Amino acid sequence: MEHGDISPGITGRTAAEIADSIRALVERGSLAAGEALPSVRTLAEGLGVNRNTAVAAYRQLAHAGLLVSQGRAGTRVADSAPLAQDGYAPDSVLRDVGAGNPDPARIPDLSSALASLAGRPVLYGEPVIDAGLAAFARDWLVPDVASPGDLRLTITNGAFDAVERLLAQALARDDAVALEDPCFLGTIRTARLAGYRPIAVPVDSEGMTPDGLRAALADGARAVVCTPRAQNPTGAGLTAQRASDLRAVLADHPYVLVIEDDHYSLLSTQPYRSIISPSHRRWALVRSVSKFLGPDMSLAVVGTDGETADRLAMRLSPGTTWVSHLLQRLALALLTDGGVRRSIAEAGAHYAARNAAFAALLSERGLDAAIGDGVNVWLRLPRPARDVSERLMRRGWLARAGDEFILDDARRPSHALRLTVHALDDAEAARLADDLAAAIRT
Template sequence: MRIRGTTAAEIAGSVRDQVASGELAPQSSLPPVRALAAELGVNRNTVALAYRRLVEAGVAETRGRGGTVVAAVPQLAREGVGVGVGGDRIDLASGNPDPELLPDTLAAARRGDYNRPLYGVPAVDAGLDAWARADFAEDIDRPFRTLVTHGAVDATERLLDSHLTRGDLVAIEDPCFLASIGTLRLSGYRSAPVRVDGAGMRPDALRAALEAGARAVVCTPRAHNPTGASLTAERAADLRAILAEHPQVLVIEDDHFSAVSARPYHRITPPSSARWALVRSVSKFLGPDLRLALVAADAESTVHLEARLSAGTTWVSRLLQHIARELLLDPRVHELHERAREVYARRSGLLVERLHAQGIEVPHRPDGLNVWVQLDVDARAAVAALAQRGWAVRPGHLFSPDPAAHPGSIRVTSATVTEPQAQAFAADLASVVAELRSSAG
């Protein structure tokens, strides 16, 4: 490796050229700042600035005392992928909704007035926009506009990219949605984990993240994935009061389970927030393949999103919008959502009850598709032992920016669990815990 240059731009360019040519492989260590400065005959501040530009560009990453290394594409966990389900193993890991509780998208595609739109048409279906504005108006008491994005993850990523730069600090729940971790890592943002309890984000943890310099907050107001927690009215008020002290912070609320949640929506965005967005995807109740989310946001954020989603570039398929509109306006789908709300609540409650009967406590009654179980044994060992008994679940550390966090927690997807399965799983988990306690003792 031979890095050349006498200015920060030349040094950074030399490193980038070697990364592009393969001379510098991912995870390769760059020379210490002082050593490279001496070798090139330049001030150490020049090398430090070059390294900072490489980090900002995502070419390198800093590891404290470990120095600066060439960045690699992060290996990220995803929902429904790599959980090892197969054969006789029962899937309590994927995080998916029950297919039987999703409407018929193909039938909806054939209904209505879809007219094969061409370039230049409005980016948002008028009927879907009207439905979304009415839906959001029930919860937002200030002016807003609605847009359609390619799902909640797409909306969150575009909103963050519109207002932040690489290296900025973002407050996210801990544990949190898998895709949130991936979004932050791939975009080069730093995570400020905010611990979650049964009532949602903890106020003291949010305050600490904001005082540490967080420039954005991403919060799930209900049916939090992975814990199933939902904000109470009191907790939401506490969080609003804290955020009111930081009006410059971007607030994103990801209300992903809106149509089938058993809990009310409680808003954390205070009136003083200048930049905010409420995101409601349709994946959990219309189908994961409908890559679509409805977004209500302040005027500035809407302009930024609109520029990135303008017709002729990356607007969301009007066919997908047509399907979503037909489904959301269909009374039969509303009835299906009512049923799904009851079924998901009953199944998660059933699993919690069976776990309690085995002496495994779940501290709060969850909403959504998953149950978060805290154990006093190593979660990875428990997951492996459960796999041998025919169960697929996910270890808690996957749902945190810190891989050392939540060593005794597992996430169990309850969306399709039956009563016999809940009974058998609870018994097997209790047996696994007892065995691991015995071996540890």
Template sequence: MRISGTTAGEIAGSVRDLVASGELAPRAVLPPVRALAAELGVNRNTVALAYRRLVEAGVAETRGRGGTVIAAVPQLAREGVGVGGALIDLASGNPDPELLPDILAAARRGRYSQPLYGMPAVDAGLAEWACADFAEDIEQPFRTLVAHGAVDATERLLNAHLARGDVVAVEDPCFLASIGTLRLNGYRSAPVGVDGAGMRPDALRAALEEGARAVVCTPRAHNPTGASLTEERAADLRAILAGHPQVLVIEDDHFSAVSARPYHRITPSTTARWALVRSVSKFLGPDLRLALVAADTETTVRLEARLSAGTTWVSHLLQHIAHELLLDTAVHELHERAREAYARRSGRLVERLHAQGIEVPSRPDGLNVWVELDVDGRSVVDALAQRGWAVRPGHLFVRDPATHQGAIRVTSSTLSASQAEAFAAEFAAVLGDLRPANG
């Protein structure tokens, strides 16, 4: 390893050159600070600063006593993958395809003309609809934009205001993509515990005291737990955030059109930088890759610079389709059926689990049911797979898997009555096999 240089910038540049040339591979351990300083004839603080710059740039990461290592691309879990064969899929996190509208039919309706470079980034009709929709829930002045889905919007919003190494408060457990967004962009996460009413106020307060510069919250149909904020809980969170007006607040209302719960806002009027994100994936279709964003003026200016016309605007064809669907009364009726169906299916699963002595403390909203366990979740997943059922282990949805082994997530979006009955019985049998005989 031929690291060279006499200043922090030169040393960091030398390491980056070695990484770029392939001489330093991912997970390679860099020399201890003291040893490299002696070898180069520089002060230890110079090497320490060089290593810190490498970490800030995402080239390296620190592992405590394990030293400083070259960063590798994180291996991240994703929704909708890894299920195959003859297993009954209760793991994907997907909506029911039968409850999604016909996208191609909508594409042929209305007036659509090919946009050219220099056209406004947001379809005028969709912008008008979004403004009216957001105005029902937002009292502050706002502007609207369109992003490539909720994950894209959240990532761009964080990048518009934060730097690598900043702390972001997120629910724990939380959405798989949120974990990936934070890790890939070099943010540190401050986990905020969740109960049946959503984010716990004490946990949010602790995250803010830890130095969180942003909060990402799911106000309803939280994935993976199905929790939704109550009016009282939202008020408690607003009161806490009111004392931190500098913190960016992002609300990911991904289930808006088909949620069985009302939206309760956590963003106080004192918050300077905020955004409410509503994607259409769960009720119009994941392939539309589109989310509507309402935000304060400064945030929309920063986000607009990252979604500018001529570079990365969201396809106007997709915007046209979304607008046509959102205006369609038949689609509104489909959303009502979806809202009732998802609530009925998750509720039925909870009832069948309760009948088997398996507790789910609150009635969830959304596509999934979260079950806390007194045995290892991965063992439960493996045993259920042997019986023909695919579910997700809970450790995938938390910041530190070592601290949370006992949970599974069950996708209930397409679950029939007979399947709910059979799954609950099989689940109970698995738990009985895994628990100690005297338990």
């Protein structure tokens, strides 16, 4: 194999040249969707370049969505089919009970708050986080942080942006990250497109399992993403004992970055229990507002240790990820409005009540639904979920099979459905429960 040329025709001496070569091969169809690429080592040796150059080339294309890292299974050309994402299915005539959306009628009206936002313009070089929001965020986070004296704050464009940038400042391509299994779709997408190696940590009714976390750390995980309550998709929340057990597992790994994604926060009916102990050195608590102020309010406050804050700040420059101060002021106006806070609490109680009522309907029909926290119901099935979801489609329902949330492919097929039912009236909920029972019996 000659330097400068490697099968299947990849060329180049710099990361940009190698990336352009691979991109051209994909565009011409010489590299098909799903096709394996040479390992980083093979590519570097074949082209006579430094391994870091090959890594940078693959990373560029992974960030562009052209390549997907599958950990030890190597790097492949991304499939043209997009990775699964939350939200309504486009162009469907079926009743969508898999979207995972909050109820739009329970998202606060922004009109009065918008009228209060007039003020001086914000210029480059000013603090990234608005002073008023910073003060609110500190009060919001301090009670749930193990080391409040070390707390540093920043702001991001939502939870996805926060998790992506937190992982990027701690991990390199092919580094391992411990993720819940089943896992939130956005977290799966973030890890795979960035080229990290996801390690599945099983989730049960009490959240992430200690044995699973211990195994992931032994396998080299350099970061952990945990949802302490309203775990998506299962609705599980950490019990006090489970949180204590997980802190004990992490005690021997103080420099592993632990990210707690508290996406449901003000809507939750459960207490917040952290797996981060006072002695842990690298940590982050992420709280976004999209579940209760609306998905268009793409904003999250992030509390971290000092070192993580300094690294994260390097990725929050005005030209790339500046978070609009108008958006920050709007969020602050809503979050400090007594009427809005009452409506958020009422929305959380509504989701919990509707989910519990639907779980009771399922129980009457002999079906096992987890009554957790969040906007969804996690229904365990006696048969593969895709079979049941296909039968539901014939009855007019579009559900989301648990397969989309599974990290460990060896565990397929999934035997669970994630259902978003809070918008159904009583008659619709009963009809869905009947159709589910019939689809399972068929």
